[in-house]
Amino acid sequence: MTSITFEQLYDMVEGDSASCAELYALLSSIAQVPLKQNIAVTGSMDQNGDVQPVGGINEKIEGFFDLCRVTGLDGSHGVIIPARNIKNLMLKKDVIDAVRDGKFFIYPIQKVDEGLELLTGMKVGEPADDGTYPEGTINYLVVKRLSEIAESMEKKKEKEEEKEEEKKEKEKDYEKSGMAD
Numbered sequence: 001m002t003s004i005t006f007e008q009l010y011d012m013v014e015g016d017s018a019s020c021a022e023l024y025a026l027l028s029s030i031a032q033v034p035l036k037q038n039i040a041v042t043g044s045m046d047q048n049g050d051v052q053p054v055g056g057i058n059e060k061i062e063g064f065f066d067l068c069r070v071t072g073l074d075g076s077h078g079v080i081i082p083a084r085n086i087k088n089l090m091l092k093k094d095v096i097d098a099v100r101d102g103k104f105f106i107y108p109i110q111k112v113d114e115g116l117e118l119l120t121g122m123k124v125g126e127p128a129d130d131g132t133y134p135e136g137t138i139n140y141l142v143v144k145r146l147s148e149i150a151e152s153m154e155k156k157k158e159k160e161e162e163k164e165e166e167k168k169e170k171e172k173d174y175e176k177s178g179m180a181d
Contacts, residue, residue, distance in 0.1 A: 017054035019045045020080070020112055024119055031141035035119040039107070040064040043082045049112045053084040058091055065095045065104055073098065078105030080115045 020043035028035045042060045044052040054060075061079050068077040086108050091099075098104035109115045113124040116138055125137025133140040 016044050017042050017056075017060075019043070020051060020115055023112055024116055027116065027138060027142055028120070030145050031138055032145065033120050033122065033138060033141060036121075038068075038076045038078070039105075039119060040079045041115060041119070043080065043109070043112075043115070045112050051082045051084070051109050051112060051115070053082045053088070057081060057085045057088050061089075061106065062092055062095055065098065068104065069094075069098075073103050075103050077103075078107055080107045080109055080118060083108035083110045 021041040023045065024035055024041060027033075040060070042054050042057070044054055046052060061081065064077075064079050065073075089106075095104065099106060107115070107118055109118075116124055120138060123134075123137045125133040125139040127133055127139070133143060
């Protein structure tokens, strides 16, 4: 089995703070399911889907909050953060007030699947005993789309092989006809 690892946790708070967002963008593109654009994401992840803490959490939340306030804070905005960063929160009063008043949200998550569900409004889906996923879930759509891509690539490869075989046959016929001299 092949895997890709972005794990970079060397101390209590380090790593690639965009790896969760990168995964969400990739899965969204594959599944062809849009992500909510009113929720920011920060968080590192390991190969098991555990969300790891990141540095600068207060600045990231406050920066997005300030942007939302300028463009129109309407109660739909928020930030997905690693749950392990909750203890590091020291937010400005205006952010705290907006959270308390339901005008801005902070979504602490422990697993990347939690964030994907928040961003899509869809269930991620757990595998059945046969390895399939329930219809209507993100994982079902990802597997379906990857299967379609693989099938398309296989057909393309077969066509290329057929063309190559035809070319070889024509070359053999040409040589047999004595015209190759």
